[in-house]
Amino acid sequence: MIRFEDVSFAYGANPVLRDVSFHVAPGETVVVFGVSGSGKSTILKLVSGLIKPQRGRILINGEDMTGARESTWRRVRPRIGFVFQGGALFDSMTVGENIGYTLLEHTDRPLDEVEATVREALRFLNLSEDLIDLLPDSLSGGMQRRVAIGRAVAAVDPWIMLYDEPTTGLDPISTKAIAEMIVKLRDVKGVSSIVVTHQIADAFEVTDHFIVLNDGRVVLDGDGAALVRSDHPDVRAFLSPFIDSVRALPGMHIE
Amino acid sequence: MLALTSILRRFAWDVQELTYYSGRLAARLFGRPFYGFEVLEQMYFLGVGSLFLVVLTGVFAGQGMALQFSIELADFGSKNYLGRVMVIAIVRELGPVLTGLMVAARVAAGITAELGSMKSSEQIDALVAFGVDPIRKLAVPRFWAIFIMMPVLTIICDFVGLAGGYMIAVYISHISGAAYWTNVVNKLNLGNLIIGLGKPFLFAVIVATISTFMGFRTVGGTKGVGRSTTDSVVACSITILFVNFLFTRILVPHLKGLL
Numbered sequence: 001m002i003r004f005e006d007v008s009f010a011y012g013a014n015p016v017l018r019d020v021s022f023h024v025a026p027g028e029t030v031v032v033f034g035v036s037g038s039g040k041s042t043i044l045k046l047v048s049g050l051i052k053p054q055r056g057r058i059l060i061n062g063e064d065m066t067g068a069r070e071s072t073w074r075r076v077r078p079r080i081g082f083v084f085q086g087g088a089l090f091d092s093m094t095v096g097e098n099i100g101y102t103l104l105e106h107t108d109r110p111l112d113e114v115e116a117t118v119r120e121a122l123r124f125l126n127l128s129e130d131l132i133d134l135l136p137d138s139l140s141g142g143m144q145r146r147v148a149i150g151r152a153v154a155a156v157d158p159w160i161m162l163y164d165e166p167t168t169g170l171d172p173i174s175t176k177a178i179a180e181m182i183v184k185l186r187d188v189k190g191v192s193s194i195v196v197t198h199q200i201a202d203a204f205e206v207t208d209h210f211i212v213l214n215d216g217r218v219v220l221d222g223d224g225a226a227l228v229r230s231d232h233p234d235v236r237a238f239l240s241p242f243i244d245s246v247r248a249l250p251g252m253h254i255e
Numbered sequence: 256m257l258a259l260t261s262i263l264r265r266f267a268w269d270v271q272e273l274t275y276y277s278g279r280l281a282a283r284l285f286g287r288p289f290y291g292f293e294v295l296e297q298m299y300f301l302g303v304g305s306l307f308l309v310v311l312t313g314v315f316a317g318q319g320m321a322l323q324f325s326i327e328l329a330d331f332g333s334k335n336y337l338g339r340v341m342v343i344a345i346v347r348e349l350g351p352v353l354t355g356l357m358v359a360a361r362v363a364a365g366i367t368a369e370l371g372s373m374k375s376s377e378q379i380d381a382l383v384a385f386g387v388d389p390i391r392k393l394a395v396p397r398f399w400a401i402f403i404m405m406p407v408l409t410i411i412c413d414f415v416g417l418a419g420g421y422m423i424a425v426y427i428s429h430i431s432g433a434a435y436w437t438n439v440v441n442k443l444n445l446g447n448l449i450i451g452l453g454k455p456f457l458f459a460v461i462v463a464t465i466s467t468f469m470g471f472r473t474v475g476g477t478k479g480v481g482r483s484t485t486d487s488v489v490a491c492s493i494t495i496l497f498v499n500f501l502f503t504r505i506l507v508p509h510l511k512g513l514l
Binding site for chain 1: 376377378380381383384385386387388
């Protein structure tokens with residue numbers, strides 16, 4: 001579904017990704033770990049075409065999107081749901097308008113049909129339908145993230161979901177609700193997902209495929225067992241602050 | 256010397272970026288989708304919202320000019336020509352320039368701050384990620400709204416400026432109202448109308464292009480939004496004054512027969 005082949009990207013003279021390669025299969029969820037500035041969010045921006053790689057190839061659904069024209073991106077983007085760090089909800093629009101935004105923008109569906117889809121999305125997200133007319137500012141952080149997920153999934157049946165630190169700054173209950181939402185979306189809609197996060201313990205709840213980035217390079221691409229057994233110094237250094245919570249996970253044992 | 260080179264290089268880079276952005280904006284002005292509701296919303300916001308400011312500016316500028324001119328004209332025994340001088344001052348110069356500056360101060364600041372905040376909070380990226388062209392969605396409606404409303408506001412500013420001059424003419428300089436308005440109407444010839452109504456269209460292009468450009472390229476969070484907003488108002492104001500000079504310098508000699 002998503003394939004990176006030797007992708008490099010730099011902001012000006014500052015290299016962010018160097019020869020990054022990985023593959024996300026259809027219906028699979030991949031979690032990307034890494035310290036701040038390691039290039040995690042840049043991967044999501046490259047997948048959605050917000051930025052272009054300087055080297056390498058990016059394939060989505062078998063189509064080479066590396067040098068794709070804007071018209072090709074306009075066709076593909078509505079099928080990619082992007083949950084931004086902090087939500088990035090349109091603050092001058094209500095919750096309902098945010099969730100129904102892509103439908104209003106890209107389809108000719110009548111308003112009552114869009115409203116029905118929005119209400120269905122709110123129920124799917126375990127949010128009250130009474131929120132539909134509220135502005136994002138009046139919601140809690142956890143609710144805003146869930147509305148952001150709703151905006152992404154209410155689009156035209158997404159192929160891909162991208163989550164940029166979806167649980168950062170949230171309380172444990174909201175974090176668990178978001179993690180469950182990611183799993184539910186994968187199971188119900190069968191979307192391929194990339195989740196960028198620092199929350200290692202929660203990441204184990206959503207997938208068993210992990211990528212660890214350090215200094216713009218992939219230093220690990222494997223399952224949970226490979227992650228905890230890795231003797232790569234960068235992986236060990238990244239895992240060490242979370243060692244207790246990882247050790248507590250079922251089936252995980254670190255020597 | 257090094258600092259000067261750096262400033263000049265930065266300026267050249269900014270001009271290049273602005274030129275590239277202007278081309279992208281121009282290419283989207285007539286295409287689809289066209290966000291008509293947003294145009295009307297922006298017209299209301301900048302038209303009705305700026306009306307009070309423009310009326311106040313026009314009245315006070317007109318009265319100030321009329322006071323100054325009537326004293327000078329009285330020395331030559333030409334007080335009755337106040338209306339003619341007021342048309343030159345208000346319709347040709349002050350009306351368009353003051354309206355342009357007021358719109359730059361109020362509307363350009365608002366547009367840059369709004370788009371800059373959207374950029375900082377990743378709302379612009381979200382639009383792109385959901386397959387929406389932010390220039391078409393955000394910049395084009397604002398462009399058309401300013402392009403339509405700037406001449407309307409200028410005409411209102413001209414009218415209240417001349418009306419302000421009338422008050423001074425009648426109640427302070429003791430000129431007959433009929434003489435004042437006759438002179439005004441006689442001087443409102445084709446040449447003055449072309450100059451006075453041509454400028455607001457140019458100023459609208461300047462305000463719409465610069466304010467949206469500065470908003471889209473905002474970086475640096477809240478502080479960046481503040482910096483972009485200030486830069487936007489300064490750039491719009493200076494460009495309006497410079498283009499006003501160029502327009503007058505180039506067009507007035509060619510329109511001499513019509514003035």
